[in-house]
Amino acid sequence: MVQVTLRVNGKEAELDLPGRALLIHALRDHLRLTGSHIGCDTSQCGACTVHVDGKAIKSCAMLAAEADGCEVTTIEGLGSDAALHPMQEAFRQHHGLQCGYCTPGMIMLALDMVARHGQLDEPTVREELDGNLCRCTGYQNIVSAILAGADAMAHV
Amino acid sequence: MTPEAPAIMAGTSFGRSVGRVEDARLVRGKGRYVDDIILPDQSYAAFVRSPYAHARLASIDTADALGRPGVIRIVTGADVAAAGLPPLPCGWMIHSTDGAPMKMGVRPMLAQDVVRYVGEPVAIVVADTRDLARDAAEAVLVDYEELDVTADCADALRDTTVQIHADIPGNRAFDWDIGNAAAVTDAFASAAHVVSLTLRNNRLIPNAIEPRAANAVWNAVDEQLTLYMAHQNPIGMRAFIAGYYGLAAEHKLRIVSPDVGGGFGSKAHNYPEELAIAFAAKLVDRPVKWTAERTESFLTDAHGRDHLTTAELALDSDGRFLALRVDTLANIGAYLSSSGALVPTYMYATMLSGQYVIPAIHCRVRAIYTNTCPVDAYRGAGRPEAAYVVERIVNVAAERIGLDQAEIRRRNFITDFPYQTPVVYEYDSGDYTRSLNEALALADYAGFPARQVEAAARGRLRGIGIAAYVEACGIGPSAKLAALGGGAGMWESAEVRVHPMGTVEVLTGAHSHGQGHQTTFAQVAADRFGVPIEKISVVQGDTDRIQAGTGTYGSRASVGMSATLRACDSIIAKGKAIVAHLIDVDLETVAFSDGIFSSSATNRTVAFAEMAYAAHTAAGFPTDQIEPGLVATSFFDPPNFTYPSGVYVCEVEIDPETGTTDVVAFSAADDFGTVANPMIVEGQVHGGVTQGIGQALWENARHDPDTAQLLTASFMDYGMPRAVSLPNYKLVFTPTPSPSNPLGMKGCGEAGAIGAPPAVINAICNALGVTHIDMPAAPETIWRLCQARMSS
Structure with missing residues (x-):
């Protein structure tokens, strides 16, 4: 077992975990933040995407122990009960989700895109979505949502 | 049943791009999928699966795996056989052109003597944690004697040395035809042009992003079984699991499919795994949970086309x-x-x-x-x-x-x-x-x-x-399905409950796994009742709430939405009778539109919510003529x-x-x-x-x-x-x-x-x-x- 200290969505968490526990397991099983999902086990689908120290990472491809001392943001850390984050709102407005399983990962990736590129255009968004799979939407409305969300964030 | 004239409702909700009710929770990561559920005293299952596409099971040695810390039980085909659990059925009977019924290969819940595809489940290891279960599954020693294989249907037909089911020579389940062969031959004989083409429709793997998952708990005292499963037809599954498998009595079997992350058909079928998890939960008397890894999904979610x-x-x-x-x-x-x-x-x-x-x-x-x-x-x-x-x-x-x-x-x-x-x-x-x-x-x-x-x-x-x-x-049209060999009708049910303050619940046996039923079914009721969509809840996926249903697949939500419409209309019909009593007019004079009951006999009007309140309070009600309460059910079976x-x-x-x-x-x-x-x-x-x-x-x-x-x-x-x-x-x-x-x-x-x-x-x-x-x-x-x- 290893001691892991994380700061998740602004809250300190001390966990005693098996050494092989992945960050996604720490979040889902131990902190019960079940918004991040597991879709593939091979870091291909991106359903587990969270932010570690401000960067989007696939939390199924990182040991929890590697995140020791890190700042982690999950989908649950965005917005509030009263108001959605502009990117969450854009997904809702543009029907950027159907079953919702890939959605948290998509939104966390989208925020990372905005952080790295600022203004986004469609080819950039489509290229950047390469590591996140959606089986429902055909991506068209996800792309629209991310462009609109980026726009909304620029005007906040 | 005669079809009714289609009534395209010129409402404020139905027919419009109303924002989805389900999104508020899903974009917040507050969806609830089966793998999100951890029950008290939870145990975890891992499947031992065949690494061979065709092999005889010589022996299964579970001693090492069973001796490991945290391992609770290993379930094999022998347990399935001892319990007398039947093989998986096919829901359709096809007869070959010569009249012979199709030949069913026996598919046990866990392999008995022979495995016939890579990934076929052989045993389940139940342990205290997911990791312990997976490790122990690798320690189960199965002695396989490899047999010849075939993956291609043309080869399987040609090559008589590979026989997949002992009692089905030639690997042929049926040889069926439809249409008029003689008429076709005649037409070809007189045709100006004839073209031909050989084509392959490639085999596909569904790949819903949420893998299949199940979590089962058995209450031995009350003999109640609860099965959470990622499924497109949880309500229909109850009759199957109770009636066919007898894993619990129908009225003591609860199946819950909460949020489901895509299906595309692959979560509409009966699989060995979910049944085996329910069976294992009864054996260990603890909740048993299994979530497929992606490669398990690739290997075992029913494939398409080919x-x-x-x-x-x-x-x-x-x-x-x-x-x-x-x-x-x-x-x-x-x-x-x-x-x-x-x-x-x-x-x-x-x-x-x-x-x-x-x-x-x-x-x-x-x-x-x-x-x-x-x-x-x-x-x-x-x-x-x-x-x-x-x-x-x-x-x-x-x-x-x-x-x-x-x-x-x-x-x-x-x-x-x-x-x-x-x-x-x-x-x-x-x-x-x-x-x-x-x-x-x-x-x-x-x-x-x-x-x-x-x-x-x-x-x-x-x-x-x-x-x-x-x-x-x-x-489906149940009568037509039966005529084509279907084993079950495929109507859909809806129950509409109107509460005293005028809020509405629509309970349906249809199941949304991305299609947005929480919104579209509510749109039907919103327009019919003149009630804002915020005051309507659509309830699905839990046999404790929903009596009957046959699920969502084959683009069939129109059946459930039609049932919803009919149940709404029954509510309105009763509402008219209540309003006739409230404002003391003849029933025939009462009309309802845009949420308001009115009468040609008086200027008085009654709002929908007011009528609902009266239905529930029943104060001064002529209960010999009108029963209190406001619930209606419809089973719609299309023509x-x-x-x-x-x-x-x-x-x-x-x-x-x-x-x-x-x-x-x-x-x-x-x-x-x-x-x-x-x-x-x-x-x-x-x-x-x-x-x-x-x-x-x-x-x-x-x-x-x-x-x-x-x-x-x-x-x-x-x-x-x-x-x-x-x-x-x-x-x-x-x-x-x-x-x-x-x-x-x-x-x-x-x-x-x-x-x-x-x-x-x-x-x-x-x-x-x-x-x-x-x-x-x-x-x-x-x-x-x-x-x-x-x-x-």
Whole structure:
């Protein structure tokens, strides 16, 4: 077992975990933040995407122990009960989700895109979505949502 | 039952792009999927699966695994046999042409003597944690004696040395036919033109992003079993698990499918795993949870398609179709899955008339066992295979006789409805010419030659392809299903509860796993009652709440929405009686619209919520005439299937240097009948078209021919559609309301996956100037074609 200290969505968490526990397991099983999902086990689908120290990472491809001392943001850390984050709102407005399983990962990736590129255009968004799979939407409305969300964030 | 005239409601909700009710929780990560649930005293299961495609089980040694810390129990086929649990059934009975019933290979819940595909479950290890279960599963020693294998249906038919089920020589489940063979032969004899084509409909893997999952808990004192499962038909599963398996009595079995992360058919079937988890939970008396890893999904979620077909089309000198003859080998995998017999027969051959008048049709289907994962319904389920045959051979015919691909279709379209095809189905409504015209306009078909020239100047081969599809949805008319060999009717139920303050619950046996039923079903009630959608909850997926239902698959939500509409109308009828009492007028004078009851006999009006309150308080009520409370139930069983149709136009550019294909434009004109929520329906088309493009260009379940190992068992090996490889689609709706349900709806969930593959392949053939290329049209194949042409 290893001691892991994380700061998740602004809250300190001390966990005693098996050494092989992945960050996604720490979040889902131990902190019960079940918004991040597991879709593939091979870091291909991106359903587990969270932010570690401000960067989007696939939390199924990182040991929890590697995140020791890190700042982690999950989908649950965005917005509030009263108001959605502009990117969450854009997904809702543009029907950027159907079953919702890939959605948290998509939104966390989208925020990372905005952080790295600022203004986004469609080819950039489509290229950047390469590591996140959606089986429902055909991506068209996800792309629209991310462009609109980026726009909304620029005007906040 | 006579169909009611479709009433397209001119409401403020139904028919509009109302934002989805479910999104507020899903975008916050507050969805609740099966793997999110951890029960008190939870244990975890891992499956021991066959690494061989065909082998005899000599022995299973569980001693080492069982001795490990944290391991609770190992369940094997011996336990299943000892409990007397029956093999998995197929829900459809097909008779061969000679009258013999189809031959069912015995599929036990856990393998007994022989394993027949890679990934077949052999044992379950139950342990305190997921990791302990997985480690122990690897320590179970199974002695396999390898047997010869076959993964290909043509090989399985030819090679008599491989026998997959001991009692089924030749690996043939059935040899079935439909249509009039003699009429077809006559028509071919007098035809001006005959074209033929052999094509393969590639095997697909569904890949919902949420893997299958189950969590079961047994209460031994009350003999109650609760099973959480990611399923498309939880309400219907209760009768099956209780009635067929007897794992609990029906009234003590609770099945819950909470949020489900996509299905596409793959979560509609009966699988061994979920049943085995329920069985294990009874044995260990602790909650047992299993979530598939992605490779387990690849290996064991029922695959789709996998046909090898030869088709011949006879035409007269004007290019009018005279007859179609089709011969199909359907690879059904190692066992007949739930709908495994239905999909390649009544879901496939019955659709071979396409959108056309074809006076004579005959189709033979041989269903062949192979050492592969069972094949079952996957988005479209038989209908994509039919549309692919018809829409490919129509283009081959157009090329042969020198007709434009739009013109040959126009010349042969069915124009009068209802239309009885030569292969069972009676189409309900449609305007195929309009869909063609609108699709061609959307695609700027007339401007294509100029775009082709422009592309050629850039060294790119540009092609355009048209596909016109029709499909059957809205299952089902129970009587018609029974006549075709179905084991169960497929109506849908709705219960509408109106509470004292006028809020509404709609309980339905339909199940949304991305389709947005929480919104669209609420839209029906919102307009019928004049109640804002915020005051309506749609309840699904829990047998403790919902009495009866048959689930969501085959684009059949219109059935449940029609049941909802009827239950709402029963509420209104009762409401009128209540209002007549409240304002002391004759019942016949009471009318209801926009949420207000009024009477021609008085100026007094009663709001919907006021009526609801009166129904519940029942103060001074004539309870001898009107019972208190406000609940209504409807079971809607449609008189016929519905027949969505549409025309798709795909434009591709091919780089002859690399063989890569870019889909540069895709236009769709779809007739889904009445559209409940255009935003949601467009989303369904986007997703369906994407899966169709995926089939045409990238997706393919490949097996090693020598070992029948699945070579494409992860997202690293299987070509999933990605955002960067897709264009934006242009859509238009061309609705003709269906007379088969009171809402006039037809269904939209599978259309894209049905119409897109032939549109893409027609475009590629058009670009390359070739007669045919099999799916997936991989760069290597196209590059070789381009090279061969350049060198010749």
